[in-house]
Amino acid sequence: MSAEHPQKNGLLISFEGSEGSGKTTQIRCLSARLEDAGYDVLITREPGGTEIGEQVRHILKHADSGRGMTPETELLLFAAARAQLVREVIMPALDAGRIILCDRYLDSTTVYQGVARSLSEEPVTVINRFAVGPLMPDWTIILDLPPEVGLQRVRARGNDLPDRMEEESIEFYRAVREGYLLLADDLPDRYSVFDSEQPVELIEDEIWEEMQERYFRRD
Numbered sequence: 001m002s003a004e005h006p007q008k009n010g011l012l013i014s015f016e017g018s019e020g021s022g023k024t025t026q027i028r029c030l031s032a033r034l035e036d037a038g039y040d041v042l043i044t045r046e047p048g049g050t051e052i053g054e055q056v057r058h059i060l061k062h063a064d065s066g067r068g069m070t071p072e073t074e075l076l077l078f079a080a081a082r083a084q085l086v087r088e089v090i091m092p093a094l095d096a097g098r099i100i101l102c103d104r105y106l107d108s109t110t111v112y113q114g115v116a117r118s119l120s121e122e123p124v125t126v127i128n129r130f131a132v133g134p135l136m137p138d139w140t141i142i143l144d145l146p147p148e149v150g151l152q153r154v155r156a157r158g159n160d161l162p163d164r165m166e167e168e169s170i171e172f173y174r175a176v177r178e179g180y181l182l183l184a185d186d187l188p189d190r191y192s193v194f195d196s197e198q199p200v201e202l203i204e205d206e207i208w209e210e211m212q213e214r215y216f217r218r219d
């Protein structure tokens with residue numbers, strides 16, 4: 001399905017955006033549409049998605065022991081969880097021809113640890129590439145909205161445990177948003193930005209329309 005990555009048979013689509021931007025919601029919508037159309041879909045989430053990754057997720061988000069974590073440690077832990085996910089889950093699924101919908105992938109590290117935490121670009125890029133090996137996303141969907149709106153949605157949901165990553169300043173989340181938009185400006189072929197302040201159904205339709213344009217409507 002992907003001409004750019006001859007080693008894969010499937011398709012790797014990542015969803016990115018700040019807290020509460022609707023990634024999980026839109027992944028469910030796209031997955032349902034793809035399955036209705038007969039495609040074999042796999043959803044992953046980061047950090048997590050493997051036994052090792054879920055333990056790393058706990059340290060990164062909820063464990064008391066994560067409180068004093070340095071930005072460098074944070075970078076390496078996100079990369080470690082991803083390295084496991086890629087080899088244990090994503091590579092076999094791609095080889096089996098499945099469509100993988102990733103709830104976050106390496107761009108989260110570029111933006112959160114690189115841009116918002118201000119770690120140097122070079123080690124972030126090198127570590128990101130080491131973690132994913134050859135598996136860059138075929139398409140990355142960025143759900144964009146003001147961070148105030150996303151954080152309000154997360155608070156309104158109200159069913160989550162306290163989360164270390166959600167305790168940052170509003171400036172941190174503004175930097176995250178800008179970081180994503182800069183990535184999309186640099187590489188418009190890989191990224192598509194959707195206005196996530198719109199109703200769920202409208203965004204779902206826009207994503208489905210673009211999915212068809214990119215992959216299913218071939219003359």
Ligand code: T5A
Nearest residue numbers: 019020021022023024025046078104108109112153165200
């Ligand atoms: N992180 C992650 C890094 O720093 N570096 C990395 O490399 C990686 C991989 C992950 C944290 O880790 C950081 C980023 C994060 O801080 P998480 O719990 O996985 O933490 O958090 P998120 O990925 O941000 O997931 P959220 O669940 O918070 O947000 P979603 O998935 O974007 O949003 P969703 O779909 O759950 O929607 C949130 C609420 O809004 C509603 C939904 O119904 C839900 O209640 N909603 C809408 N409401 C109105 N209009 C719409 N269009 C809506 N869409 C959804």
